[in-house]
Amino acid sequence: MRVMMSKENYTPWDASEVLAGVNEEGIIEYLIDALEENDPEFFARAVGDVARAKGMTAIAQETHLGRPSLYKALSGDRDPRIGTVMKVLAALDIQLTVAPKRD
Numbered sequence: 001m002r003v004m005m006s007k008e009n010y011t012p013w014d015a016s017e018v019l020a021g022v023n024e025e026g027i028i029e030y031l032i033d034a035l036e037e038n039d040p041e042f043f044a045r046a047v048g049d050v051a052r053a054k055g056m057t058a059i060a061q062e063t064h065l066g067r068p069s070l071y072k073a074l075s076g077d078r079d080p081r082i083g084t085v086m087k088v089l090a091a092l093d094i095q096l097t098v099a100p101k102r103d
Contacts, residue, residue: 014049015030015046015053016048016050016052016053017053018053019049019053020053020054022053027053027094028094030046030049031046031047031050035096040079040080041076041079041080042076043085044073044074044075044079045074045075047074047088047092048070048071048076050092050094051070051074051088051092056070056071059091059092062091063084063087063088063090063091065084065087070088073085
């Protein structure tokens with residue numbers, strides 16, 4: 001039996017396109033949800049989504065980090081340095097806080 005494969009092309013979903021139209025509260029909720037996954041690479045990808053939505057060139061200029069290195073660090077393909085994530089969050093006017101774990 002031969003299965004016919006569809007030749008339709010799909011564009012990968014890009015969260016940064018959606019986040020570009022989201023207000024600050026929505027961005028914060030997105031990052032909180034990502035952080036609750038307790039996966040540094042997943043959280044880094046979420047921070048990268050927000051950075052791309054806000055403009056990676058501006059983030060790179062404010063953090064004094066190169067755009068290519070930011071894309072790599074925030075790709076979710078590696079465990080980023082906390083300093084890089086904190087610089088990007090600061091450039092986004094977002095800060096991490098510490099609180100007791102919720103059940």
